Structures are given as structure tokens and as C-alpha cells.
Amino acid sequence: MSAVTIIRSKTEQAILALFAKHKDQLQGQGSFGSQRAKAFASFEQTGLPHRRIEAWHYTDLRSLLREAPPLAAKPASHVVQRAAEKNWSTDQIDATRLMLVNGFYDESISSFTMPQGVKVTDVYKALSDPSSKNFHDHIGQATQSSDPLIELNTAFMNGGVVIEIASGTKLDKPLELRCLVEGIDPVSMHARILVIAGDDTEFTLIESHQGPDALSYQVNNVVELFLGNNAHVHHVRLNQSGNYAVDLSTLAAVVGAETSFNTFHMVNKPGIARHQVFVKMQGEGAHLSVNGVNMLNGTQHADTTLAIDHAAPACTSRELFKTILDAQATGVFQGKIMVKQIAQKTDGKMMSQAVLLSDDAKMNNKPELEIFADDVVCGHGATCGALDEDLLFYLMARGLPKAEAEALMLAAFAGEAIETVENEDLRAILEAVVGDWLGQRAHHVE
Amino acid sequence: MLEIKNLHVAIEDKKILNGLTLTVNDGEVAAIMGPNGSGKSTLSYVIAGKPDYDILDGEILLNGVNVLDMEAHERAAAGLFLAFQYPLEIPGVTTMTFLKSAMNAQRKSRGEDELPVAEFMKRVKAASDRLGIAQDMLRRGLNVGFSGGEKKRMEILQMALLEPQFCILDETDSGLDIDALKIVSEGVNVLRDSKRSFLVITHYQRLLNYFVPDTVHVMAHGQVVKTGGKELALELEASGYADYKTLAA
Ligand SMILES: Nc1ncnc2c1ncn2[C@@H]1O[C@H](COP(=O)(O)OP(=O)(O)OP(=O)(O)O)[C@@H](O)[C@H]1O
Ligand SMILES: [Mg+2]
Numbered sequence: 097m098s099a100v101t102i103i104r105s106k107t108e109q110a111i112l113a114l115f116a117k118h119k120d121q122l123q124g125q126g127s128f129g130s131q132r133a134k135a136f137a138s139f140e141q142t143g144l145p146h147r148r149i150e151a152w153h154y155t156d157l158r159s160l161l162r163e164a165p166p167l168a169a170k171p172a173s174h175v176v177q178r179a180a181e182k183n184w185s186t187d188q189i190d191a192t193r194l195m196l197v198n199g200f201y202d203e204s205i206s207s208f209t210m211p212q213g214v215k216v217t218d219v220y221k222a223l224s225d226p227s228s229k230n231f232h233d234h235i236g237q238a239t240q241s242s243d244p245l246i247e248l249n250t251a252f253m254n255g256g257v258v259i260e261i262a263s264g265t266k267l268d269k270p271l272e273l274r275c276l277v278e279g280i281d282p283v284s285m286h287a288r289i290l291v292i293a294g295d296d297t298e299f300t301l302i303e304s305h306q307g308p309d310a311l312s313y314q315v316n317n318v319v320e321l322f323l324g325n326n327a328h329v330h331h332v333r334l335n336q337s338g339n340y341a342v343d344l345s346t347l348a349a350v351v352g353a354e355t356s357f358n359t360f361h362m363v364n365k366p367g368i369a370r371h372q373v374f375v376k377m378q379g380e381g382a383h384l385s386v387n388g389v390n391m392l393n394g395t396q397h398a399d400t401t402l403a404i405d406h407a408a409p410a411c412t413s414r415e416l417f418k419t420i421l422d423a424q425a426t427g428v429f430q431g432k433i434m435v436k437q438i439a440q441k442t443d444g445k446m447m448s449q450a451v452l453l454s455d456d457a458k459m460n461n462k463p464e465l466e467i468f469a470d471d472v473v474c475g476h477g478a479t480c481g482a483l484d485e486d487l488l489f490y491l492m493a494r495g496l497p498k499a500e501a502e503a504l505m506l507a508a509f510a511g512e513a514i515e516t517v518e519n520e521d522l523r524a525i526l527e528a529v530v531g532d533w534l535g536q537r538a539h540h541v542e
Numbered sequence: 543m544l545e546i547k548n549l550h551v552a553i554e555d556k557k558i559l560n561g562l563t564l565t566v567n568d569g570e571v572a573a574i575m576g577p578n579g580s581g582k583s584t585l586s587y588v589i590a591g592k593p594d595y596d597i598l599d600g601e602i603l604l605n606g607v608n609v610l611d612m613e614a615h616e617r618a619a620a621g622l623f624l625a626f627q628y629p630l631e632i633p634g635v636t637t638m639t640f641l642k643s644a645m646n647a648q649r650k651s652r653g654e655d656e657l658p659v660a661e662f663m664k665r666v667k668a669a670s671d672r673l674g675i676a677q678d679m680l681r682r683g684l685n686v687g688f689s690g691g692e693k694k695r696m697e698i699l700q701m702a703l704l705e706p707q708f709c710i711l712d713e714t715d716s717g718l719d720i721d722a723l724k725i726v727s728e729g730v731n732v733l734r735d736s737k738r739s740f741l742v743i744t745h746y747q748r749l750l751n752y753f754v755p756d757t758v759h760v761m762a763h764g765q766v767v768k769t770g771g772k773e774l775a776l777e778l779e780a781s782g783y784a785d786y787k788t789l790a791a
Contacts, residue, residue, distance in 0.1 A: 495618035508634025
């Protein structure tokens, strides 16, 4: 056997050192310890994903991740106090709130009571508590793929939250998970969120993320969603991480029969972002809708990667993603629809549209279909281009300065994806985030 | 007053306007007629400030100010308005939002305050009623799925609300049915006053029965080749453009 020397980047070496340093202090030594070790071994073998790995061709983490900041510690009480005072874009929404500070759930600044049918467990505690059976039974089960981000998360996970929603529970107020990064030193965070929802549940889950600007922190969150049969679930993720942040996130969902799941994602600030959505349509007649808007400026890089697995008959899936790119920003959309042989009568449609506002901005679109059933309707499309000059002239001829005319067209462009969000108040918030982004841009242009 | 002097314009190395000269006085309604491809729409775009054209020579003065140095939105704020031959569809931007943005942008550049919402709604209601435009159309995307005639009415609605000083109507009559033509002409007629001028591009003498011009100009090969009174339109209806097609060549 010949010895292969693996060449590791500086960041990879630092990640190895971090694991060596922390592995014995992280929660859940006993049974969970071996899961960690296994996950880390898998990461150790592949290293950070890079451009020669197909799924990472356009987001080469090996070159994008320049450092591996230390793991965030459980926040001290004065940090938690500061966290409680933050303003959020979602403040005017009447919601049940769960607060994560630097990747750790903090009950003291979360809503005092949970609605009936909702049970919340701190992952920090569940990790070393064998009686948290639902946590241990579900962790890592929402996806079979050995994804490097999930492996890293499993290896380093030390906090997060488990939300269990009992069958038949219908929530009238949204649940909001607020993930705040607070502090002055760069840290890395690997929170794990499990949502385990029974049959006939109905709820809206908001995920809001924010953190300080000019701080190069790294987030690698994994959300696992287990949705029973005949559920109606809406999920909105608003990524307003700081402008130097690296925000990596994975949403892995298993969708039961006749269940409708609608997830929307918006990115406007972080320097580097990748949002992965892996959905398995496991029950017959489920409906999935995955949509999003990315607005990028400067040298921002944002990647949306979807893998939709139609593993049961007669499911529908719809994806609509809009990307607005200015300056030297880079956008990536990778969307894969897989239709298993059993999944007859699948109806899938995917669309990615990008507007380039500058010659230096770049969009990479990669839609894919992988179909093993014969009675299916599947389609995908991708467009990429500048704003229509004739439309711009039409608006300017009516008196709108160029930046304003562009803003009107871009708001309409993003609006088409925002339309897919059912909750009216949330739509208004998302529209306002778009408006702010466009306003700041117009300010630059003038 | 609009003065166009010796205007030479090309697009993609193709010469379209060849030394066009034309004056429209305050309060005047000037009609332009001419064969297809003679450069009428090009002239209207150049006046409105569409950026695709190479202006090789000449000037366009609005009240003595050369508008060729201005961007399209500045010309609009200065009082120029073009009703497009082919109005564009803008999906996702409701007609209401569009009207409000346009009116307020022009007010802003003139240093005026934004129009209060109630006042805005009142004006839109009055003008759209006069043009027979149903309110629910205003909540749809601008021109999206509108019929040809509806789009033309929408152009005139914009004109009525923006109260420009110089209006260019590029074939507003084509696509209108007989009743709509009367309604729209009426809508334009009420805007006529001693300060406001119109440049009306049309192929059909019929419009000019309802919206009677002071002068009629014949355009061919990118020039004004004949100018006369309203009777010139009748002559053209009878004789066609055969004489003019050779005249300027
Ligand atoms: N982008 C372009 N590139 C090349 N030629 C053009 C372009 N736009 C217009 N032209 C040409 O310029 C000429 C004048 O066109 P214009 O639209 O001004 O004519 P018009 O008088 O308005 O005709 P109509 O009565 O049919 O509306 C035509 O020959 C047309 O083909
Ligand atoms: Mg024309």
C-alpha cells in the first residue's frame, strides 16, 4: 500500500486542530461521541469541498475559507443581555420566539411560554441526555447524503434547539427562531435545529439571522425538518448576517404524504453564503415550494443549491429563485430535481432568473433533472441578463431617474418570488428588505 | 415652443434623420404624416431622449434650452412627454404604483412636495373616468395583458396626469376603435391650451377630424418635405405619398 500524503490547506489544518482541541469537551461524550468522530473522520478524508467536486464547482470553500475561527463558547450573561436588546426586521410580527445566541439556545430571552403542542429542548442538554429520545432518534436522519457541511456540523455541534410539534397542532402565531451572533472576536458556530412535526400540523417557522458587520465570523447551521402527513408548513429564512460573515446553511427536510411545505430564503448581506436545501418527498401527493431572492453587491458570493428528491408518486414541486447582482458579486444557483422510478405522476418545475447590473457581476446557473419514472412532467429554466433597456427608457421618459427606474423594475423582479410567501406581514417585511437594499444601491449610483 | 434645427441622426451607422427642421409654437397642434419608415418614431424617440441614437448634427430647443444634453427623465421633468407608438408592458409594477412614482419623481425634480395620497387618487379617478378606464385596470401590472386600444388610453391617462408642456403622440389613434378614438380625442382636446403644444404623428386623416391640427407636416426620408394647414391631410388622404417619396431622395 502506498502512502498518500494529503495536502491540507491552512484552514483545513486549523479545523483539524480545532477538533483535536475540543472533541473531548463538547457535549454528549458517550454515545454521541462516536457519531462526532465518524462525521469528523469523513470530513478529514474529503477536506473542505473545492471546485473539482461537482456540487462545489462554483463555491470553492477551500479557497473561499481563509481561516477557521475558534468555536463559539456558550455566551456569558452580559452577552445574552445585549442580545435581548437587538432590533430585528421581524419585530412587528406577533410570534413565539426562540433565541439562539452564538449557536446556543437561551431560554431566558426566548418567549416565556410555548403554545400548546409545542415542546422545545436545548440541544446542548439533549446531547448528553439519553432520555432526549426524539433528538437522538432523529439527528442526521433527514438526509442520507454525506454532505461536508452536515458532517462538519455534526462533528462540532454543541448547541441548537429541538422543536417538537405534536400531531394535530395548528399554530395561529408563527414560531420565530432568531439566530444572533454577538461579540467582537471572530468565532465559528455549528448549531443544529431539529423540527419534528406530526401529522395534521399547521405552522409557520421564521428563521432570522443577524450578526455584527466587519467581523469575519462563520456560521454552519443545519436545520432538519421532519414533517408528518397532511401538514401545512411555511418556512422563511431571512439571512441578514454581517457583511464579512460566511454563512453556510443546510435545510434538510422529509415531507410526508399530502403535506405542503413552502420554504423561502432571502440573502442580502453576508460576504459569502451558501444555502443548501435537500428535500425528500417521501409521502404520496405532497406539495413542495422552494423559493428565494438573493441581492448581492460588492464582492459578495451567494450560492443556492437545491436537491429535490421525488421519492413518492404524485408529488408536485415548484422552485423560483431570483438573483440580483451588482458590482463584482457572484451568484450561484444549482437545482437538481430527482424523480425516482416509483414517483409516477410527478410534476416539477424549477426556474432561476438573474439580473446583472454590472459587467463584472457573474451568475452561474446549473439546473439538472434526473428522471427514472416515465409518467412525469418536469421542466426547468434559467435566465440571466441585464435589465431591459427599452423598459428603462419607458420609465425614464415618464420622469424617473435611472436608479429609481431600475429600483422599480428590480422590486417587481424580486416581488414575483416574494409572492410565494403566504403570510402577508412577512411579505411586507421581505419587500421592505428589498426596498432598503435598492435604496442603498440607488444612493451609491447617484 | 419646440425648435428642431437641422437634425441629423443615425442608428447603427444607418442614417435616419437627414437635416430635419421643424418649429412648434406654444399652443400649436402640429400633425406629422409620412410613409412607413420615414423616421417619424425615430424623431419622437430622439426628442424624448432614447439613448440608442447618434446625434450627428443639429439641435432641439425646448423654450430655448437644448434638450439634447439632458437625460430622458430630465426632459420629462422639463415638460416633454411621448405617448409611445408601442407602449411597453411592465410586469409586477402596478399601473397605480407606476403613476405615483412618475408623478412624484417629476414633482421632486421641480422641487415640489410629494402629492398627498388622497389628492393623487382623486386626480387618477377623474382622469381615468374621462378616458373610460376601469379602476381595476389600474391595479394590474402596467399594460400587462392590456389590449392595443387599452394601452393607448393608458398613455393618454399618463399624459393627462403628468400635465406636460409638450406632448408627442406617436400613432395614438392606431389600434383604437371608432368609439375609443372619440373618447381619447376628447381626452386630449381638454388638455389643449395656449401654453401646451402637441406633435401628433398619424397615418389617418380621421383623427384630425376630432383633434384638429393647426399645421400639417409631411415627412419623408428623415426630412420635413412639405408643410401646410389642416387641408393638407385631406390632400394626402386622396393622393398618397407617391410624390413625396421621390422628392427628398
Ligand atoms: N435599431 C435600428 N437599427 C436599424 N435601423 C433602424 C433601427 N430603428 C429604426 N430603424 C430604421 O429607421 C427607419 C425609420 O424608422 P421609424 O420607426 O422612425 O419609422 P416611422 O416613420 O415611425 O414608420 P411607421 O410609420 O411604420 O411607424 C426605418 O427604416 C427603420 O427600419
Ligand atoms: Mg412609427
